[in-house]
Amino acid sequence: MIASSTMLAVLKTRVGEDSVELAEVPLPTPGAGEALLRVVATGICGTDVHIAHDEYPCEPPVVMGHEILGEVVAVGTESDRHWLGARVACETYYATCERCDWCRDGRRNLCPNRRSLGSFVNGGFASQVVMPVLNLHRVPDSAGLLGGVLAEPLACVTQCLLNPAAVQAGDRVLVTGPGAMGQVAAQVARALGGQVTLAGLPKDAERLAVAEGLGMLTTTERPDDSAFDVVIECSGSAPGAANALRAARRGGRYVQVGIFGNEVTLPFDLVLYKELTVSSGFASTAESWRAAMALLQQGLVNLEPLVTAQIPLAEFSEAFAMAMRGDGLKTVVVPG
Structure with a gap:
């Protein structure tokens, strides 16, 4: 043959x-x-x-x-x-x-x-x-x-969160977007000592259930303004990024992990008003x-x-x- x-x-x-x-x-x-x-x-x-x-x-x-x-x-x-x-x-x-x-x-x-x-x-x-x-x-x-x-997604997340270190022990951390990247980012942030909340929409119930099964705190509510030391945006959506910017406290950190795929409009003045540190990592x-x-x-x-x-x-x-x-x-x- x-x-x-x-x-x-x-x-x-x-x-x-x-x-x-x-x-x-x-x-x-x-x-x-x-x-x-x-x-x-x-x-x-x-x-x-x-x-x-x-x-x-x-x-x-x-x-x-x-x-x-x-x-x-x-x-x-x-x-x-x-x-x-x-x-x-x-x-x-x-x-x-x-x-x-x-x-x-x-x-x-x-x-x-x-x-x-x-x-x-x-x-x-x-x-x-x-x-x-x-x-x-x-x-x-x-x-x-x-x-x-x-x-490979895990290595991309560690590039975003560990170089430089974005989360310190005890930080209140919000991760927006409960897809695979958000789930991985939430686990890495927790491993770094963060108190992590993974946020999604009501339609994300099954995804959030997986995170809850791994011991993660989740929410489908709009995060409170200025409630988090670190926000990690993994949804790749303008509404998710806007919510993350609003949820960051003054002097906090915003980390972009998700890819939008096109130009988006964001309340970026919040970076100035809150003196946010913005970081990311490519690949x-x-x-x-x-x-x-x-x-x-x-x-x-x-x-x-x-x-x-x-x-x-x-x-x-x-x-x-x-x-x-x-x-x-x-x-x-x-x-x-």
């Missing part, structure tokens, strides 16, 4: 609506310094939705998906054989220029020429994916069977990945309950529709 030289993948085929489809693409082969992963699962991220709607940069045709959990099945360099069989999660940037000021400062996530998995280089909505060994991180057993698929760094893995290893965050649906790759359109509707928390695509 002749082995197939192609695989089924979710492809952003071109710029424009209705440009995401299932298609056959060539099987990848690892080159020097690269690893071939058998994809265990890949999470659907809000960024994938933005890519589909041309609200986030990409270079089609490209296989989408960057929240990848996989097993190393081949390497392109003999000295990397110790990775074989490892269960791993992956940094998203496939390549950076290594010459710009940001790369030279160790901030490769900010490289203007960065080429990321799932947007500029083929990603994880497929049965196999190739990436640099440099990108790999071993997922601890404590992450559970599929919790590691959220390792992840090696430092934020080390912190993320440490939080997982120590059991300070629990990602497994956030995976609320597993959809076969062949039914990707339904998985994507679920993400668009906001069903559940994290929908993952599994190649089988």
Whole structure:
């Protein structure tokens, strides 16, 4: 029997609506310094939705998906054989220029020429994916069977909250938006010693129930003005951001985690009137990945309950529709 030289993948085929489809693409082969992963699962991220709607940069045709959990099945360099069989999660940037000021400062996530998995280089909505060994991180057993698929979102959150440290022990912390990023941010803020409240809308009852099951305080009420030392905006919505700005106390901190995907109007004068410190973090760094893995290893965050649906790759359109509707928390695509 002749082995197939192609695989089924979710492809952003071109710029424009209705440009995401299932298609056959060539099987990848690892080159020097690269690893071939058998994809265990890949999470659907809000960024994938933005890519589909041309609200986030990409270079089609490209296989989408960057929240990848996989097993190393081949390497392109003999000295990397110790990775074989490892269960791993992956940094998203496939390549950076290594010459710009940001790369030279160790901030490769900010490289203007960065080429990321799932947007500029083929990603994880497929049965196999190739990436640099440099990108790999071993997922601890404590992450559970599929919790590691959220390792990349966790690393993005630690980039926002730990570099610099946004939460101090005893801080009253509000997280707006109970999606996957909000749930992860709430857990990290709690691990830092914050007294955390996760806020959502009445329609978010099922999502908030997951957080409550993890011991989180939740609310569907509009937060009180100036009631929180730190506000962490994860909804990616203008109303959520406006509520967060109003809820921050004078001299407090506002952290932007969610992506809006378009221009929004906000009561930004509150930054001035309250002397708020505004911070964020784009994607992840090696430092934020080390912190993320440490939080997982120590059991300070629990990602497994956030995976609320597993959809076969062949039914990707339904998985994507679920993400668009906001069903559940994290929908993952599994190649089988």
